[in-house]
Amino acid sequence: xxxxxxxxxxxxxxxxxxxxxxxxxxxxxxxxxxxxxxxxxxxxxxxxxxxxxxxxxxxxxxxxxxxxxxxxxxxxxxxxxxxxxxxxxxxxxxxxxxxxxxxxxxxxxxxxxxxxxxxxxxxxxxxxxxxxxxxxxxxxxxxxxxxxxxxxxxxxxxxxxxxxxxxxxxxxxxxxxxxxxxxxxxxxxxxxxxxxxxxxxxxxxxxxxxxxxxxxxxxxxxxxxxxxxxxxxxxxxxxxxxxxxxxxxxxxxxxxxxxxxxxxxxxxxxxxxxxxxxxxxxxxxxxxxxxxxxxxxxxxxxxxxxxxxxxxxxxxxxxxxxxxxxxxxxxxxxxxxxxxx
Amino acid sequence: xxxxxxxxxxxxxxxxxxxxxxxxxxxxxxxxxxxxxxxxxxxxxxxxxxxxxxxxxxxxxxxxxxxxxxxxxxxxxxxxxxxxxxxxxxxxxxxxxxxxxxxxxxxxxxxxxxxxxxxxxxxxxxxxxxxxxxxxxxxxxxxxxxxxxxxxxxxxxxxxxxxxxxxxxxxxxxxxxxxxxxxxxxxxxxxxxxxxxxxxxxxxxxxxxxxxxxxxxxxxxxxxxxxxxxxxxxxxxxxxxxxxxxxxxxxxxxxxxxxxxxxxxxxxxxxxxxxxxxxxxxxxxxxxxxxxxxxxxxxxxxxxxxxxxxxxxxxxxxxxxxxxxxxxxxxxxxxxxxxxxxxxxxxxxxxxxxxxxxxxxxxxxxxxxxxxxxxxxxxxxxxxxxxxxxxxxxxxxxxxxxxxxxxxxxxxxxxxx
Numbered sequence: 001x002x003x004x005x006x007x008x009x010x011x012x013x014x015x016x017x018x019x020x021x022x023x024x025x026x027x028x029x030x031x032x033x034x035x036x037x038x039x040x041x042x043x044x045x046x047x048x049x050x051x052x053x054x055x056x057x058x059x060x061x062x063x064x065x066x067x068x069x070x071x072x073x074x075x076x077x078x079x080x081x082x083x084x085x086x087x088x089x090x091x092x093x094x095x096x097x098x099x100x101x102x103x104x105x106x107x108x109x110x111x112x113x114x115x116x117x118x119x120x121x122x123x124x125x126x127x128x129x130x131x132x133x134x135x136x137x138x139x140x141x142x143x144x145x146x147x148x149x150x151x152x153x154x155x156x157x158x159x160x161x162x163x164x165x166x167x168x169x170x171x172x173x174x175x176x177x178x179x180x181x182x183x184x185x186x187x188x189x190x191x192x193x194x195x196x197x198x199x200x201x202x203x204x205x206x207x208x209x210x211x212x213x214x215x216x217x218x219x220x221x222x223x224x225x226x227x228x229x230x231x232x233x234x235x236x237x238x239x240x241x242x243x244x245x246x247x248x249x250x251x252x253x254x255x256x257x258x259x260x261x262x263x264x265x266x267x268x269x270x271x272x273x274x275x276x277x278x279x280x281x282x283x284x285x286x287x288x289x290x291x292x293x294x295x296x297x298x299x300x301x302x303x304x305x306x307x308x309x310x311x312x313x314x315x316x317x318x319x320x321x322x323x324x325x326x327x328x329x330x331x332x333x334x335x336x337x338x339x340x341x
Numbered sequence: 342x343x344x345x346x347x348x349x350x351x352x353x354x355x356x357x358x359x360x361x362x363x364x365x366x367x368x369x370x371x372x373x374x375x376x377x378x379x380x381x382x383x384x385x386x387x388x389x390x391x392x393x394x395x396x397x398x399x400x401x402x403x404x405x406x407x408x409x410x411x412x413x414x415x416x417x418x419x420x421x422x423x424x425x426x427x428x429x430x431x432x433x434x435x436x437x438x439x440x441x442x443x444x445x446x447x448x449x450x451x452x453x454x455x456x457x458x459x460x461x462x463x464x465x466x467x468x469x470x471x472x473x474x475x476x477x478x479x480x481x482x483x484x485x486x487x488x489x490x491x492x493x494x495x496x497x498x499x500x501x502x503x504x505x506x507x508x509x510x511x512x513x514x515x516x517x518x519x520x521x522x523x524x525x526x527x528x529x530x531x532x533x534x535x536x537x538x539x540x541x542x543x544x545x546x547x548x549x550x551x552x553x554x555x556x557x558x559x560x561x562x563x564x565x566x567x568x569x570x571x572x573x574x575x576x577x578x579x580x581x582x583x584x585x586x587x588x589x590x591x592x593x594x595x596x597x598x599x600x601x602x603x604x605x606x607x608x609x610x611x612x613x614x615x616x617x618x619x620x621x622x623x624x625x626x627x628x629x630x631x632x633x634x635x636x637x638x639x640x641x642x643x644x645x646x647x648x649x650x651x652x653x654x655x656x657x658x659x660x661x662x663x664x665x666x667x668x669x670x671x672x673x674x675x676x677x678x679x680x681x682x683x684x685x686x687x688x689x690x691x692x693x694x695x696x697x698x699x700x701x702x703x704x705x706x707x708x709x710x711x712x713x714x715x716x717x718x719x720x721x722x723x724x725x726x727x728x729x730x731x732x733x734x735x736x737x738x739x740x741x742x743x744x745x746x747x748x749x750x751x752x753x754x755x756x757x758x
Contacts, residue, residue, distance in 0.1 A: 087719050094395055094722075115722035116396050136500075146613040148522055153711070154719035159409045162421035173615065174411050175522070175625075176705035176716075190498030191521045191624075193614050233396060 027099055027231070027238035028289055031072055036080050039065035040098035043083040043179050047204040047312050047319040048104055057081045060312040061102040064123060064229055064246065067298040068100060071245045071290060076301035085179050087154040090115055094232060100242055102229040104198060106156045116233040120243035123228050123305075125325035125334050127221035128157050129199035131206060134214050136193060141220035145170040150183045150192035157197050160223040180205060194218075198225045200313065200321055207318040240288050244340075248295035251277055251337035252304035254328050259303040262296060277340045284340060295340075305335065392725065401730075403721040404429070410716050412707045414623050418542045425717045432712030433734060439626060439708065440695040440738075443633040447694060448687075450634055451641025458646050469642065476639035482700055485632040489704045492624045496521040502611050516608050518616055523623050525609035525616035532603030548602045555594040563587045625706035629698065637694045641687065648683035649675060680753040688746040692739050699735070709734060 031037055041049035041061055049059040057065075057079075066076040084092045084103060093101045094116060104126075105111075107119040130149075132138050141164075151158050153176040165172050175192045177183045184205055187195040195202065199221060206212045229246065231239050252258070255274050257265055266278045275281045279292035286292070302308050309326065313319045327333025358368045392398065404426040411421050416434040419427055458469040476484070497509035499520045511518045518525040535551070537544030566583050574580040598604075609619025652675050660670040699710040707715075709731060718727040 087715060090719070090722060091724055110720075111722075144614075146615055146617075148615060153705070153716055158716065159421075159720065162409055162411045166421060172411075173522075173621075174413050176413065176707060176711065178702065178705070186493060189493040189521055190500065191493045234394075 027235045028072065028241065031099055035073060036078050037065065037069040037072060037100070038080050038082055038098045039068070040082050040084045040089055040092050040101040040103055041065065042103050043085055043181070045104065045180050045201055045204050046208045047317065047321075048200070049081070049083075049102070051081075058312070060124070060308060061104065061229075063302040063308040063312060064102045064249070065100070066301040067249055068242060068245045070301040071248075071294040071298040072241065074297060076297075085154070086152050087178065090117065093117065093230060096232075099238070100229055100231050104201060104227045105230055106198075107226045107228050107230075108156060111230075117230045118233055118239045119228045119230045120239055121228050121246045122226045122334075123246060124200060124226075126198040126200050126225040126227050128160050128196060128223040128225055129202050129221055130194045130196045130218040131187070131202045131215055132194045132218065134216055138194075138218070139216075141218045141222065142168060142170075144172065144194055146172070147193040148173040148175060148191070150175045150177055150186050150195045152177055152180065152183060152197055155197070156223070156225065161196055164222045184208070198227065200227075200319075203321055204313065204319050207320070212318075237289060241290065244288065245295070245298050247337040247340070248277060248298050249305040249308065250328075250335050251340060252295075252299045253306040253335075254330065254337060257299060257304060258307055259300050262299055266296060273340060388725070397725075399726060400723075401726055403717070403723050403726070406721070408717065409720065412712060413705075414626060414707060425713070425721065428717060429709065429713035429730070432707055432709040435626075435706065435712075436695075436698055436701075436708040436710075436738075439629050439633065439698050439701065439706070442630050443637065443694050443698065444691050446630065446634040447637040447641055447690070450638035451690075452645050454638060454642035455645025456649070458642060459649060473639045473642050476635050477643070481632065481636045481697055482703060484636055485629060485700055485703050488628040488632045489624070492628055493521045496624075498522070499611060499615050502616075511608075516606065518609055518611075518619075520616070521624065522615070523621040524627060525619045525621050527606040527608045528618065528620045530605055530607045532605065533601065535602065548598070548604075551598055551602075552595070555598060556591070559587075559590045559594065562590045566590075623706070625701070625704045628704050629701050629706050633694055633697060636697075637690055640690050640693075644683055644686045644690065645679075648679035648681075651682045652678045677753065684746065684750045684753055688743055688750070691742050691746065695738055695742060696735060 039062075041057065041059075044050045045059070047059055049057060049061045051057050062079075062081070065079045065081065069079045070076040082092060082098050084098070084101070089101055089103050089105065090111070092098050101117075102123075104124070105119075106126075107122065111117050112119055130141050130144065132144075138144065144165075149161065149172050151161055151174050158174075161172070161174070175186060177186060180197070180201065183195055183197070186192055188209070195205070197205075199217060202217050206215050206217070209215060229242060231242050251273075252262075255271060255277065257274060257277070262278070265274060266280055269275060269278070269280075272281070276284055278296050279285055279294070283292045285294040288294075303311065306328075309321075309323065310316060313321045315322060323331070323333060325334050327335060329336040358364050389399075405424050407421075408423055408425045408428040409421050410428070412419055412428060412431050414435060415431050416438060417427075417431060419431045454469050454472060457465050458473065460466045460469075496519050499518075499522065501507060501509040502511065502518055502520075509518075516527045531546075531548060535547040537546050538550065566587055570581050570583050607618050609616040609621070612618075615621070656674055656678065657670055660674040661667075665673065698708060699714075701708040702711050702715060705711070713727050713734075714731045718724055721727075
């Protein structure tokens with residue numbers, strides 16, 4: 001009798017534990033209970049996400065993490081940065097190790113469906129390019145027949161590279177590397193003729209060289225790489241929060257809301273769109289489970305989209321990326337926030 | 342004759358399961374078994390539940406989809422249009438290649454280092470001690486990275502061989518060019534090729550088959566020769582000299598075939614970005630092979646030393662007293678006895694080396710972990726399936742190695758009659 005009670009309780013405990021361990025639930029609640037946002041970022045790509053000597057992370061993707069933490073938790077510093085490689089990033093997200101992945105990840109059909117991710121928008125329109133040494137005497141990717149090319153494994157660029165060389169009837173020798181740092185080392189040592197990744201990543205990598213003027217990025221862009229933050233399938237409210245935080249940053253630039261004038265505009269702006277964005281009228285925040293001032297905090301964290309771009313990867317920084325496709329739609333770019341209404 | 346029949350067993354009661362020593366062990370085993378099964382079922386249930394929550398189902402369909410990525414080193418033909426399954430096989434073959442090369446080299450190195458560590462020459466013995474202790478006590482991954490750094494930073498890039506006054510020169514009669522990407526070695530060409538035996542997508546050259554047959558025949562001939570020599574020795578007490586006959590059995594047909602097919606070496610030539618015509622031995626393979634060899638060799642050296650020390654000194658003294666020369670003493674008296682001690686721990690070193698080869702990802706060597714467990718896993722998002730497959734493959738590999746070595750062990754171990 002006693003024994004059956006014992007085994008019964010063992011089974012019950014086991015079942016209860018299996019229920020508790022299942023990675024299911026309300027991400028917003030979890031983040032609030034933890035009082036920290038787990039944000040998956042690059043292991044180190046200057047301009048996008050890299051820690052400084054004191055371990056403080058900064059960069060384009062990091063700014064998004066900060067904005068999201070400010071919107072949800074009211075404090076842009078309450079972010080735990082989880083560095084993930086090209087190989088570990090999606091597993092980290094789907095296992096619940098990170099709440100949101102902001103790591104130069106390309107939005108593709110298969111990742112959006114089969115990998116059970118939800119890309120919540122695009123924060124950088126990119127394309128894959130090649131970087132070579134100037135003294136190699138190559139001026140076009142079409143001249144790379146027979147070259148040895150360093151490539152980060154587990155990325156879309158790996159597949160694009162194979163397709164591009166096949167389509168152009170060229171041969172190449174891939175050198176598989178695990179992280180951008182390793183790629184940099186191999187490329188600098190001349191173990192590969194060319195390094196290929198997203199053009200923004202190439203610019204960022206080149207900026208960290210001692211002699212950036214001796215390296216060129218070839219003109220060919222061989223793929224579309226829309227990069228954006230991603231969340232898990234299934235938690236739609238968390239997806240909404242992540243999506244509209246990104247739109248808030250983009251919309252803020254469109255309406256001229258900056259981290260400098262935001263408090264003033266919150267009081268004095270007559271633009272109804274700005275009023276809704278900043279929560280002075282219509283409490284949009286409530287509809288996604290946040291308070292009225294969520295977007296205000298998100299924009300204050302590191303500025304609007306344009307300010308973040310300029311401060312981290314823009315033309316005034318060593319990385320020196322032009323806005324190009326990433327300008328506002330009103331400026332001929334593709335950045336287009338959905339209406340706050 | 343007195344037979345003690347003992348007390349009559351008392352009737353079975355439930356409490357005897359705990360208090361009676363005859364049943365207690367059974368009871369405990371039953372409980373542990375149930376707990377283990379419960380834990381296993383919980384893990385499996387939890388995994389399936391979590392997968393279901395994520396909307397994923399266990400499916401191995403991905404193996405038959407287009408892989409879409411390229412692999413630097415392939416032992417069988419492969420391109421990006423092939424399936425993930427073929428990519429996994431390419432990776433598995435790369436794992437096997439580096440494991441087999443590593444096991445052979447580590448054994449040679451380990452035996453030499455183990456014997457030399459017992460040398461009466463103080464300097465040599467101490468040098469070997471330093472080698473063993475340094476390599477045994479630093480993690481393998483660090484050795485792999487150190488070797489990689491040495492190869493990438495010290496070797497010249499292929500570009501350095503270019504021009505009128507190149508910065509680097511080819512070595513070994515202008516046949517070999519070490520670079521920081523690969524070592525370019527000459528390939529073998531034939532002026533009179535005999536055609537190929539078509540097998541799947543690529544064939545095997547008849548020349549290769551001819552060589553294999555000739556060498557196998559020579560090995561068999563050598564066996565016959567030795568048994569003949571033993572018979573003569575048994576009858577007359579004198580062993581005929583046979584080394585030149587067995588050498589001729591190998592050398593003559595091989596030379597003949599070489600002349601017939603017109604075998605010659607084709608030196609690597611710098612063309613475009615890289616060396617062509619020759620064979621480019623990828624640095625990733627060389628680095629991994631080197632690091633695995635040096636690391637495992639240190640362990641094998643200790644095993645060999647222990648095996649030799651386990652043979653009592655009286656054995657060699659007796660052999661010397663019988664007039665056996667040192668070399669024959671080693672091969673006829675000491676080694677057969679030492680092998681009995683050496684082989685069992687050697688098995689586990691071979692297993693370790695094979696499993697350690699999965700650190701290949703650190704140098705970008707595309708082994709099974711790099712293809713199936715790396716790119717395929719990442720591009721398809723089938724973590725569970727890829728991991729389960731990889732575990733099954735490594736388990737099967739280890740069991741096969743273990744079984745093979747155990748057969749060898751049975752042959753060398755002490756025959757008790």
